[in-house]
Amino acid sequence: MEDNKFLETVNGSPIREGATPLVRLEDLSELIRSKRKSENLTLELAAKQSKVSAATLSRLERQQPKDKPSSTPDMRTIEALTRWLGVPLERVIDVDDEFSAKSATKKEQDNKPVPDIVEAHLRADRNLNPVHAEALATMFRAVYQKYAHMDDDEEDD
Amino acid sequence: MDNKVEFGKRNIIVGEAKPPTQMFLQYIEKQATAIRQRAQVGLLDRLDPKSLKKVFGIKFVTLEEMSNAVPSETIDAFKSMTAKDWSGCGLEMPNGTLIVMLNPNMTMERTNVTIMEEISHKHLKHQPSKIITLPGGLTQRVYNQQVEQQAYWTAGATLLPALVIAQAVWKRETAAEVALKYGASVELVEMRIRILGFWWEYQNNLNVIESIGTAEFRRS
DSSP states (O other), rough: OOOOOEEEEEEEEETTTGGGGGHHHHHHHHHHHHHHHHHHHHHOHHHHTTTSSSHHHHHHOOOTTTGGGGGSOOOOHHHHHHHHHHGGGGGGGGOOOOTTTTHHHHHHHTTTOHHHHHHHHHHHHHSOHHHHHHHHHHHHHHHHHHTTOOOOGGGGO | OOOOEEEEEEEEEEOOOOOOHHHHHHHHHHHHHHHHHHHHHOTSOOOOOGHHHHHHHHEOOOOOHHHTTTTHHHHHHHHTTTTTOOEEEEEEOTTSSSEEEOTTTOOHHHHHHHHHHHHHHTTTOOOOOOEEEOTSSSSSEEEEEHHHHHHHHHHHHSOOHHHEEEEEEEEOHHHHHHHHHEEEEEEEEHHHHHTTHHHHHHHHHHHHHHOOHHHHHHHO
């Protein structure tokens, strides 16, 4: 993902600028076309099987990378399509492995707020009440600040 | 992999946990053995997860260390958490060190398995929980139940190797005795007995112990 700039938050969750390329529309388009072709399915039959309208299928099949973000299907449609196509959700959605070392290093270089991502995780945890989620988010922000630049030989007692 | 998307919540669940296959169980036992080998701990020895910090590049962060870096309300909220609220979290730093923070109010047994879960994630090279940004910009967490199950089962198998469980059942020991010896919870020991297929024999042992007493029934 090229653009990771955080603009604002909704309920504490960061929103990314330029978030739309996350659904890989070209891949989705290709998968739908291939399935229809290999199984010799009409749009109507494919729509019946996938529970996604023929118009949406047709539009997705013709999807081009330059198309506007407004043409991106919603999550229900993506989920229905991946079920029908028999592929994992991650096959058509870019998942950003925010916590991997490589990613974290990149974030560090780019000065990106990894603690914001941790906060999103904590707020998503249904076992946590908001006070505890807030405390943990504050704690991890401080921990990250303190230890992100730690050298190997500083590591522990 | 099955996909399950939960709408209206901020979690997306991929890879739903499934009943384990024989192959999965073998994989778990193999990985648990590998972790013990990496840590140079024998198969019958009690394993202290905290002693693995050097081997696995872990830094345990304590509340005391952080007391000057966060407001006192944060420390208070942290201290007020029960074991049910939150167990712990691992966060990989840019240099590869795994920072682990634990709920200070957990029992030693729960702490041990929580640390082992984090170590298992690292050993199994799991991609940590992921974040995706949906069309429209809302960030959601991707929670992989299969990965969590793998880590938990590997943690259990590392703390309580198959050999330990098999030997304990043969000796007609109770789960409570094994738990005490290996720093695990009784529930975890019982789970391991079930997973390894000794449950019927174990239950039978318990019934006999109840009727004729422990000392006469023991094997050495």
